[in-house]
Amino acid sequence: MSTSGSENHTNYLNDGYGVKSWLLTTDHKRIAILYMISITLFFMIGGFFALVIRLTLLSPNGTLVSADTYNKMFTMHGVTMIFFFLIPSIPAVLGNFLVPMMIGARDLAFPKLNLLSWYIYVLGGIFTLSAMVLGGVDTGWTFYTPLSSGYSHTNVVPTVIGVFIVGFSSILTGLNFIVTIHKMRAPGLTWFRLPLFIWAHYATSVIQVLGTPVIAVTLALVGFERITGVGIFDPNIGGDPILFQHLFWFYSHPAVYIMVLPSMGIVSEVVTCFSQRKLFGYRQMAFASMAIAVFGFLVWGHHMFVSGQSVYAGMAFSALSFLVAIPSAVKVFNWTATLYKGTIRFNTPMLYAFGFIGLFTIGGLTGIVLATLPVDVHVHDTYFVIAHFHYIMVGGAVMGYMAGLHFWWPKITGKLYPEGLAKFSALTLFVGFNLTFFPQFILGYLGMPRRYHIYPPEFQVLNVLSTAGASILGLGYIIPFFYFMWSLRKGKVAGNNPWNAKGLEWLTTSPPPTFNFDKTPVVTEEAYAYPEEDLVGG
Amino acid sequence: MTGHTISRNRYFLIFAALIVLLVLTIFMAYVDLGPFNVIVAITIAIIKATLVILYFMHVRYSSRVTWVFVSAGFFWLLIMFTLTMSDIATRFTF
Amino acid sequence: MDNEQLTHETRSFVAHQFDDLEQQKEAGTLGMWAFLATEILFFGGMFMAYLVYRFSYPQVFAAASQYMDVVLGGVNTGVLLVSSLTMALAVHAAQEGNRKQIITFLIITMIFGAIFLVIKGVEYHHKFVEHLVPGYNFQYEGAEPGKSEIYFILYFVMTGFHALHLIIGIVVLTVIAIMTARGRFTKEYYTPVEISGLYWHFIDIVWIFLYPLLYLIHVHK
Numbered sequence: 001m002s003t004s005g006s007e008n009h010t011n012y013l014n015d016g017y018g019v020k021s022w023l024l025t026t027d028h029k030r031i032a033i034l035y036m037i038s039i040t041l042f043f044m045i046g047g048f049f050a051l052v053i054r055l056t057l058l059s060p061n062g063t064l065v066s067a068d069t070y071n072k073m074f075t076m077h078g079v080t081m082i083f084f085f086l087i088p089s090i091p092a093v094l095g096n097f098l099v100p101m102m103i104g105a106r107d108l109a110f111p112k113l114n115l116l117s118w119y120i121y122v123l124g125g126i127f128t129l130s131a132m133v134l135g136g137v138d139t140g141w142t143f144y145t146p147l148s149s150g151y152s153h154t155n156v157v158p159t160v161i162g163v164f165i166v167g168f169s170s171i172l173t174g175l176n177f178i179v180t181i182h183k184m185r186a187p188g189l190t191w192f193r194l195p196l197f198i199w200a201h202y203a204t205s206v207i208q209v210l211g212t213p214v215i216a217v218t219l220a221l222v223g224f225e226r227i228t229g230v231g232i233f234d235p236n237i238g239g240d241p242i243l244f245q246h247l248f249w250f251y252s253h254p255a256v257y258i259m260v261l262p263s264m265g266i267v268s269e270v271v272t273c274f275s276q277r278k279l280f281g282y283r284q285m286a287f288a289s290m291a292i293a294v295f296g297f298l299v300w301g302h303h304m305f306v307s308g309q310s311v312y313a314g315m316a317f318s319a320l321s322f323l324v325a326i327p328s329a330v331k332v333f334n335w336t337a338t339l340y341k342g343t344i345r346f347n348t349p350m351l352y353a354f355g356f357i358g359l360f361t362i363g364g365l366t367g368i369v370l371a372t373l374p375v376d377v378h379v380h381d382t383y384f385v386i387a388h389f390h391y392i393m394v395g396g397a398v399m400g401y402m403a404g405l406h407f408w409w410p411k412i413t414g415k416l417y418p419e420g421l422a423k424f425s426a427l428t429l430f431v432g433f434n435l436t437f438f439p440q441f442i443l444g445y446l447g448m449p450r451r452y453h454i455y456p457p458e459f460q461v462l463n464v465l466s467t468a469g470a471s472i473l474g475l476g477y478i479i480p481f482f483y484f485m486w487s488l489r490k491g492k493v494a495g496n497n498p499w500n501a502k503g504l505e506w507l508t509t510s511p512p513p514t515f516n517f518d519k520t521p522v523v524t525e526e527a528y529a530y531p532e533e534d535l536v537g538g
Numbered sequence: 539m540t541g542h543t544i545s546r547n548r549y550f551l552i553f554a555a556l557i558v559l560l561v562l563t564i565f566m567a568y569v570d571l572g573p574f575n576v577i578v579a580i581t582i583a584i585i586k587a588t589l590v591i592l593y594f595m596h597v598r599y600s601s602r603v604t605w606v607f608v609s610a611g612f613f614w615l616l617i618m619f620t621l622t623m624s625d626i627a628t629r630f631t632f
Numbered sequence: 633m634d635n636e637q638l639t640h641e642t643r644s645f646v647a648h649q650f651d652d653l654e655q656q657k658e659a660g661t662l663g664m665w666a667f668l669a670t671e672i673l674f675f676g677g678m679f680m681a682y683l684v685y686r687f688s689y690p691q692v693f694a695a696a697s698q699y700m701d702v703v704l705g706g707v708n709t710g711v712l713l714v715s716s717l718t719m720a721l722a723v724h725a726a727q728e729g730n731r732k733q734i735i736t737f738l739i740i741t742m743i744f745g746a747i748f749l750v751i752k753g754v755e756y757h758h759k760f761v762e763h764l765v766p767g768y769n770f771q772y773e774g775a776e777p778g779k780s781e782i783y784f785i786l787y788f789v790m791t792g793f794h795a796l797h798l799i800i801g802i803v804v805l806t807v808i809a810i811m812t813a814r815g816r817f818t819k820e821y822y823t824p825v826e827i828s829g830l831y832w833h834f835i836d837i838v839w840i841f842l843y844p845l846l847y848l849i850h851v852h853k
Contacts, residue, residue: 100649105649106648106649107648107649108649109649109650109659109663110659110663111647111649113663171670174666175663175666175667175670176663178662178666179659179662179663179666180659182603182659182662183655183658183659183662184649184650184655184659206610209666209669209670210610210611210614210669210670210673211673212670213670213671213673213674213676213677214618214673214674214676214677216674216677217674217675217677217678217793218677220789221677221678221681221789224767224785224789227767228766228767228768229767230766230767230770230781230785231767231785232681232685232782232785232786232789236778237777237778237779237781237782238688238689238776238778238779238782239782240626240684240685240688242625243622243626243680243681243684246621246622246625246680247677247680247681250618250622250677297614297617298617298621300621301621301625304625308629309625309629310624310625310626310627310628310629310630311628312624312628313621313624313625313628313629316621316624317621515648520651543724543727543728544724546721546724549717549720549721549724550717553713553714553716553717556713556716557710557713560706560709560710560713563843563844563848564702564706564848567702567844567848567851567852568851568852569852570852575852576849579844579845579848580844582844583840583841583843583844583845586840587837587840587841590716590833590836590837590840591833591837593720594716594717594719594720594829594833594836595829595830595833595834600661601658603662604661604662604665607662607665607666607668607669608665608668608669610669611668611669611672611673612672614669614672614673614676615672615673615676615679618673618676618677618680619679619680619683622680622683622684623683623684623687626684626687626688627687
């Protein structure tokens with residue numbers, strides 16, 4: 001290659017080239033790359049299903065696919081995107097790569113377990129993919145009983161097995177992070193000197209470890225019911241399908257925080273770096289992450305207001321749901337306050353971080369609307385809900401992932417992505433996203449229900465807008481894919497710290513050596529110790 | 539933390555206590571206490587589990603982090619039980 | 633401290649990602665505890681279902697539990713408690729660096745685990761003969777056969793997952809025994825013995841709750 005100067009040092013990328021050196025690696029950085037490739041694949045599959053959904057909804061008569069096919073499309077879109085893309089996205093890719101580096105460790109505490117978790121992910125993926133190839137599944141990603149356990153004629157069992165299996169990959173990742181963060185921090189790196197990316201991953205791991213087993217056993221019970229024809233959720237013998245919903249949402253509500261907490265961690269890193277400021281209210285931010293992880297487990301009943309849950313429980317869950325707004329608002333407030341009087345640079349990661357803050361705020365506020373019991377009765381199961389959670393999951397989680405990917409791409413590959421094109425695609429993504437999902441708030445408010453392939457003609461204008469937005473959004477994902485690939489060969493050499501950022505991962509070379517640091521770093525300062533300039537009254 | 543050794547006799551003592559409690563729980567099950575049968579059974583089970591956790595699993599001599607992890611598991615279980623039962627117990631048409 | 637000698641002796645035990653043996657030990661123990669927290673919630677989901685249905689159908693559960701064999705269940709509880717004792721003694725032997733004793737106690741532990749499984753198998757066989765296997769040959773003579781079937785589903789699922797964990801436990805202990813025989817553990821480093829012990833005790837704890845909840849609901853009359 002042309003740029004020989006920086007290629008000389010041995011790094012994790014040129015430490016062995018064979019297939020075996022990748023498939024049997026225990027290096028957390030290589031495993032992160034393996035994860036990156038696999039989740040990108042699932043993102044494309046899930047994106048394809050989204051495409052079919054949006055194309056179908058171009059016309060009110062549902063001309064593209066039949067009702068049955070449409071059911072399968074949105075189910076597989078949800079299953080793929082949630083269990084195989086969003087949940088592993090940031091923790092298993094960026095977290096895997098960065099957690100050891102940020103705390104000054106050579107690797108995660110259990111490298112072999114880390115590799116195992118990737119293989120488990122692949123195995124779960126194979127089951128789910130085979131369910132799709134065999135004809136798909138149509139229960140909705142929520143697998144509600146008794147539809148999933150009895151009435152559906154599609155491939156529920158392989159899908160459920162796939163999700164069951166992939167859950168263990170998530171658990172193992174979380175377990176690994178928890179132990180690593182507890183036991184492997186560099187000398188001097190106390191808990192309150194940790195970057196917030198680490199705090200966010202710690203909070204995420206707590207949810208993964210304590211929540212995931214519940215959905216695993218619940219789906220096992222559904223599988224049992226489907227195979228034997230009789231089960232504890234079967235109303236014919238006195239079973240309670242709503243119990244399934246309790247167990248399901250006990251995990252699946254906190255799962256949203258598995259997706260969005262790591263994004264919040266990334267935004268904290270990016271915002272401080274590109275405004276060259278100390279984070280405003282560091283401790284509040286750390287506690288807010290933990291609070292979200294705990295409060296997240298107290299609110300699941302707000303998914304069940306109209307499902308037959310007791311109204312008294314509904315009221316309690318509604319009240320508890322507002323709790324989550326507090327730490328979330330603390331975070332948004334503190335990011336904004338961090339910007340104050342900062343030296344702000346509008347690089348691509350920063351644009352995505354801004355996108356996150358704005359879209360997450362909209363998603364969060366509409367979440368409060370939905371958590372309000374009487375309002376939810378009106379908009380439940382409408383496009384309002386769809387718009388809300390896409391603002392959190394795409395506007396929040398995926399924006400954060402993109403921010404992180406751009407921010408650490410120079411560290412991961414040693415190459416810079418093309419800044420101008422990247423800014424353009426960030427903007428495209430933002431515009432496309434809003435055009436796709438904002439009309440859905442209005443559609444939902446006007447009463448268009450989710451999960452139907454036809455709708456009254458008066459909703460067509462908004463649906464066409466949404467589909468148009470989706471094609472722009474798609475472009476916003478395709479462009480980065482190509483310039484990232486391009487940058488691997490042609491990108492400018494990044495250097496160790498192209499953003500002038502703080503944090504241990506920027507001290508080592510790009511790409512990092514196999515054991516991350518030539519010498520274990522010693523930490524003597526707080527996180528984000530950017531030089532402070534004239535603060536008012538400070 | 540892990541270095542602390544418990545004497546062998548202590549293990550036998552705990553084992554004896556566990557067997558006594560086992561016999562007690564069977565015995566109490568044959569006594570009609572009405573609604574208190576289940577409470578007694580659960581209480582004895584919790585005592586037995588606590589003995590195993592504290593001594594056989596050495597938690598009594600372990601670091602605070604271990605305590606936190608053990609409590610977290612049970613605390614989350616309690617969250618699940620409490621909030622789910624808040625629905626089941628107030629759903630009068632069940 | 634006689635650190636110099638120790639480092640030399642134990643270097644081969646320390647994996648590359650750890651600074652020293654102490655860190656490796658603590659990480660292993662903490663990892664197992666995090667895993668057990670997962671396990672608590674895994675069984676917790678089933679206990680949740682049990683709680684809901686026992687609360688909703690108390691009489692049905694009382695009647696259906698009459699089909700349980702209190703004696704076999706009680707014996708099995710004792711068997712598991714003994715295995716927990718011998719497991720604790722195996723760890724104790726490891727602390728003293730007594731390789732022979734570790735293996736002996738591990739084998740006794742596994743034997744008791746196997747006895748538990750055999751007794752459990754006998755019980756399952758009885759249920760099979762009595763046509764009480766849900767989804768297979770369920771024919772219940774008492775009142776409310778449907779709701780009773782829920783009881784039996786819970787019985788089979790909970791004890792089934794418990795037995796599965798026990799089988800995994802036996803496999804793990806086999807591996808640990810082989811590692812012990814190959815001299816992989818010393819007085820200074822025996823964490824794998826210790827944490828597989830933790831796993832084994834956890835299995836015992838689950839059964840401590842299963843026995844009164846499934847067998848002893850309504851034995852007084």
